[in-house]
Amino acid sequence: MEHTVTSLPAARRPGCPFDPPAELIDARRHGPISRYLFPDGHQGWLVTGYDLVRSVLADSRFSSRKELMRHHPTIDMGGIEVPPAPPGEFLLMDEPQHSRYRKPLVGKFTARRMRLLTERIEQITTDHLDTMEKAGPPADLVTAFAKPIPSIVICELLGVPYEDRGSFQEQVESFLSGEVSDEDLMAAYIGTQNYLAELVAVKRANPTDDVLSDLLDSDLTDEELKGIGLLLLAAGFDTTANMLALGTFALLRNPAQLAALRADPALTDQAVEELLRYLSVAKTFMRTALEDIELGGRTIKAGTTVILSYNTANRDPERFADPHVLDLRRQDGGHLAFGHGIHQCLGQQLARVEMRVAFPALLNRFPTLRLAVPAEEVDLRPETADIFGVKSLPVTWDA
Template identity: 50%
Template sequence: MTSTDLKPVAFPTERTCPFSPPPKLTALRDEHPVSRLAYPDGSTGWLVTGNAAARAVLTDPRFSSRGEHRKMAVGEWVPQPTRPGVFIFMDPPDHTRFRKLFTGEFTVRRMKNLEPRIERITADRIAAMREKGSPVDLVQEFALPIPSLVICELLGVPYEEHAFFQKHSERMLDHDHSVDEAYESMGLMAEFLTTLIRRKRRAPQDDLLSRVATSGLTDEEASGSAMLLLSAGHETTAKMLGLGTFLLLSRPGQLALLRERPEAVNGAVEEMMRYLSIVQFGIVRGATEDVELEGRRIRAGEVVTVSLSTANRDPGFFDDPDVLDLGRSAGRHLAFGYGVHQCVGQQLARVEMRVAFGRLVSAFPDLHLAAAPEDIETAQLSSMYGVKRLPVGW
């Protein structure tokens, strides 16, 4: 059977476990790491589910990240020009130019210096939970405020605006909302950030947006970069904190290990990122020329979607990959992507999760779910998978 004879399949979305990829998605990987994919717009492309194939696509310059290749594996999407400054939809050298502006802002050393402030924010949220009293929604009281406060402070966005950007980030990422709603939110976010950028340019302060505003970028480029950092800087970590807590409370043996060995939190965060892989509909690339991948011929112009969740559960890379083992070394996971587009803010996310998970499990030794596990609603149609609410008690 040739590559073109393969029957395209729709991207599987039905989960039988809230912490695992859809079984049909895993079955596709086990059959072959590269499959034909039917996109909702009627076109066909490719779905990469194996770890080695994923790494190959994410590092091969023949697979482009440019915005014109964007397709949604699930839900409706109308192609639009990439906004200036949104460098995840660029290839080198344009991508390199923008990324250099931010790499130095998110170094391990800078994030280490920020850690005391993250500790303080986390302690304040724990105190607020105690004051409110059991039970609470962990998403609203803990998982969402911590990264929102941190990214606002880091970028120099007034925290009183957090409800605005949380609302519009969610509308851009959740396919429950229409394309028109997503575009409206993009426009409102761009307008808000352009106003803020201009204000920073007139009166710079010691924050990231001030440095972006005075770096020589245009208003559009600066606001596009800011939108990317603001949305990605809170949404992903918030989803991991909520879903990760749900996971820990559902795995008492692993939770006990974390409580008994607080120093294990670093490795535990890496394993939870591997195990959960919240980027649920994959990373998209477009072939700029014919490429041979795992015996499949991908033609120039065809679109490839890389599934991180199945790649991170590949038995060729991890022993017993469907088992959560907070003691394992999971450093080779792809949860932050791979190659030149690997998440620029990954060190910030790591510090936030290490502090937040570590302080949460030590502050509430008897933390437990305050709802039946089957009643916990997950974001089935959001680009970033997670829980919508997480009632907990202590």
């Protein structure tokens, strides 16, 4: 009998936010693809298997276009017309529009260029660890460490003036958190857009050494540059901030793995990849079939919405041995935490550098770092948030 899932998201077990919701794991046990009944009655599909998720991401017959995403996994959209993605926000576009925006950026985010940022990221990390140490325990690792590092890095990449960063970061956090009212979210979103529009105008008049200024010689309009800035901001801040906080939480709950990382700095790169696989903070994405497509023995009809579950794909027992175990020495790599195909995360090398610097620096500075509250009391972000993580992570150490 064909398995059907009727609701997303589902809550995670208290004190154990690292595993996908039980309903998704159960769906994967029934097979790599299940029917999904959307709140508006649309009969779609939920893909939970690694190979099928990867296949969809590489298949241009599955569209990323925003205007085709007429069905939401948790909200009855009532048949409303969805507008196309704003200029520059290429994550929700297909070819050739997607490449027009992405191609000028590729050279700005190469592994080599991101490695050149390492020294600056090390300094930012050290500054925040110094502040934490000076203030003494306890601390909220989210506000003291996990958020500021990627926030400062992305502000510097975009060329946000130092004096604007406080208010700018506050606005950005409001619309990315998924925890404010619709009215406040919209106000923060519009405020961020307005600020980026002003920033682009400033760069036109006085270019500086940053990504937005580098793009001024292209044929991109100011409106398109604003959209690119917004996309880079959302992708470059929230995901890494939640990886740093949730990753630290996972390490503290796996003391043998934490000890191994402390003892062997050469393990850092491998540890980052395993944490990316294990946590998969960017949980789900959607695609729309442009034509009838055979997938996993099913026919996906044209116009059907498909939900791709990254966190279950990265826990697929047919791809990863003991997938629910955090193993920093794992050899079976190839996770989908950054996606796959033409939409694979542009800033993945930046995220890797930030994590490779931040995790060892934190653990070495505070050898006795531990949770300041029981694990069950750590406040999780709602499953409705696009990016999963913790709202706060109270930690302490022996001063």
